[in-house]
Structures are given as structure tokens and as C-alpha cells.
Amino acid sequence: MLATATHDHKRGEDVRTRLAVLSEVPEEWRRRVERWQTMNRTLTFDIEPADVYMLYQTLFGTWPTGLIASDAGGLAALGERIAAWQKKALREAELRSSWEAPDEDYERRCLELTGALLDPARSAEFLSDFTDFIAWTEPAARANSLVQTALRCVVPGVPDLYQGAELPDLSLVDPDNRRPVDYDLRRGLLTGEDVEASEWARMKFALIVRLLDDRRNHPLLFANGNYEPIAVRGLREKCVLAFRRRSGEEELVCAVAFRCAAALLGGKAVAPPAHWWDDTVLDISATDAFGDGRAATLFADGPVFVSVRRI
Incomplete structure (x- = not known):
């Protein structure tokens, strides 16, 4: 679990x-x-x-x-x-x-x-x-939150989503972590209603929805898929964790950006700009469906890249 x-x-x-x-x-x-x-x-x-x-x-x-x-x-x-x-x-x-x-x-x-x-x-x-x-510090905190959320959903194992943690979980020890959950808000986010929620909440919720949808659509990949680290090279190689999972004719590639606070502090983005990555590249084929492997490309929209394809 x-x-x-x-x-x-x-x-x-x-x-x-x-x-x-x-x-x-x-x-x-x-x-x-x-x-x-x-x-x-x-x-x-x-x-x-x-x-x-x-x-x-x-x-x-x-x-x-x-x-x-x-x-x-x-x-x-x-x-x-x-x-x-x-x-x-x-x-x-x-x-x-x-x-x-x-x-x-x-x-x-x-x-x-x-x-x-x-x-x-x-x-x-x-x-x-x-x-x-x-x-x-908030952009760096949100980035960390999205990375943790993604890893829980895609690494080997069964993700457990505690009540209320679909949105930013800023709770403390019980009874604080057992407060009533606003399910109407979560239903509203799920159905696209005009509800009041922070950008952090919307980003985390949308990521969970997408990854759980992947798990539902590719059950054998997530249940039985192996785990192979992907090598990272370049100036920011220590700021990327990447791996692939394969089962039968399905493959998942995941890459997350972390230890990136210096590039995010005081801004609005949750992923560093392209120039910050410099020559950082992941060891995936330039011809495959996951792109050229450049960190600047993979993290253009956020600190999490997850993609599933048929081999």
C-alpha cells in the first residue's frame, strides 16, 4: 500500500x-x-x-x-x-x-x-x-506536492488516497486529520462546476483524476508492470527522477522534477523555465513516442511527466 x-x-x-x-x-x-x-x-x-x-x-x-x-x-x-x-x-x-x-x-x-x-x-x-x-515558497511547495502525488499513483504498489487528501492536505495530528470532508467541492471539481478552489487544489485534483484514469484504463500495466530506472545526464541530472514500467505491449514513462526550489521561489510557475535545465536529458530514444528526452521539453507544463503507450 x-x-x-x-x-x-x-x-x-x-x-x-x-x-x-x-x-x-x-x-x-x-x-x-x-x-x-x-x-x-x-x-x-x-x-x-x-x-x-x-x-x-x-x-x-x-x-x-x-x-x-x-x-x-x-x-x-x-x-x-x-x-x-x-x-x-x-x-x-x-x-x-x-x-x-x-x-x-x-x-x-x-x-x-x-x-x-x-x-x-x-x-x-x-x-x-x-x-x-x-x-x-508556495510554488516550490506546490511542485513538491504534485511530485509526491504522482509517485504515489504510478510506482509499483497500490495507492491509498486518504479522505480529504484529494486536495492540499494541510492537516495535523488527530482530531485535525479527521475533520469532515467537503465532498460537494470535490464533486464540483470533478464535474467542472464553478466552485471556489485554489490553483494548488485544482492542479492536485486534476493530476489525481488523470492518473487514476490511467490506472483504470491500463490495469495490467499498473498491477504487473516492472520498474526500470531511466538514466539522466546533464547539469540538472540530480533534479530528476525517471523510470519506465512495462507489461506486455504497454509501457509507462514517468519523470518528475525535484530539488528545484531555487528556480521557483517568488514566482508563479511550478516547474523551472527551459533555460534552467540547460543540457539535462533523459536516456530515452529520440524516435519514441515520449519525445526527445530533454528535461526542458518534458517539464514544460509542470514538474510531472507521465505518459502511457502501446509498444
Whole structure:
């Protein structure tokens, strides 16, 4: 079973794809955290630095798409979710509180910190800088999300799609990951109705629909197909994972772009521009149905290339 989200995960699958971006921008992340520490020093003086840092990281990972710094109602709703996670995280870490011996005073101070940070009247400067950083990294996070979604659907195994994860899964530990699912929204996306959804949601949903349709139309290929890595050469060869699967007269080629944050930060595209790839090429025949194998061609429309054909 290929599962990227469950009823018991600690961080939703797209919280993790967001957090993965931080590993590609460590210096900028350090600079931002240090700036926030300075901004919020009067709020955090009696909280352990590790718990403050974890709070920043969790806020970054779970920040709802489209939530702006001045939306008091949206920030309050997020605060309720973060508070439930925070209490559970503190007690299960068993460092400064626990289920058997809860330090309710320390938990209260942590809760007050969360409330203060998410109060636009008290933390306008912080929220402005924080949402700026989220917007700057969002294209790379979306790219990671699409890559993870594709791999779950096409590598050997049976993909498991947890309820609600058809759209960006920015949930936390239970009960947050067990909230009611808006199935009407998903039906609307499936039938092409005019529903309110982010670009990230639309892209992820459309990719899932397409790949599950491939699985339905080529069941033996996905059930029995082998797995052969495809060699990649060139300047960005370490930024591509590629493989083919074959069964009988059917063949699938998959290539995904990753470790590409530097080319996406601050923009709108979820795949690097053609010139960034330089001479990067995949070892597939120039005469076959999958094209010339140039990364610039394969990733012209996004970070995921999946194609199925009859041999």
C-alpha cells in the first residue's frame, strides 16, 4: 500500500511537502526565524526556544492556502487547530509536560503565545513577514506536492488516497486529520462546476483524476508492470527522477522534477523555465513516442511527466 496520509498521521502529506522546501532554503529560513525571534521577544521570553521554533515550523507547514495576515476570523480558526496540536505535542514529547503529569501553566503560556502570534492587532508585523515567506515558497511547495502525488499513483504498489487528501492536505495530528470532508467541492471539481478552489487544489485534483484514469484504463500495466530506472545526464541530472514500467505491449514513462526550489521561489510557475535545465536529458530514444528526452521539453507544463503507450 502506497500511503502518504492516514487517520493517524502527525503532519498531513502537504504539510510535509511544504516543510521539505525549507531544506532547500536553510539560510533564508534561519534569517526569517531570527527576525521573528526579535519581533516576538516579549511574547516568547518564558517559552522554551525549541517549542517556539516548532510552533513557527508548524504554522508554516499548515498555513491554509489563501489565508491573509489581516483575516482575524481565519487566523482564529487556525489558532484553534494549532492549540489542539500544541497541547498534544507538548504532552507526547514528555519534556515540559506529559499526559501523566501535565504542566498546565506552561501549556497555558504556549497557548497564549499562539493566540498572540495569530492576532493581527498584536502581531501585524510578524504576520506580514510570515505570509510573505509563505507566498515566496508556495510554488516550490506546490511542485513538491504534485511530485509526491504522482509517485504515489504510478510506482509499483497500490495507492491509498486518504479522505480529504484529494486536495492540499494541510492537516495535523488527530482530531485535525479527521475533520469532515467537503465532498460537494470535490464533486464540483470533478464535474467542472464553478466552485471556489485554489490553483494548488485544482492542479492536485486534476493530476489525481488523470492518473487514476490511467490506472483504470491500463490495469495490467499498473498491477504487473516492472520498474526500470531511466538514466539522466546533464547539469540538472540530480533534479530528476525517471523510470519506465512495462507489461506486455504497454509501457509507462514517468519523470518528475525535484530539488528545484531555487528556480521557483517568488514566482508563479511550478516547474523551472527551459533555460534552467540547460543540457539535462533523459536516456530515452529520440524516435519514441515520449519525445526527445530533454528535461526542458518534458517539464514544460509542470514538474510531472507521465505518459502511457502501446509498444
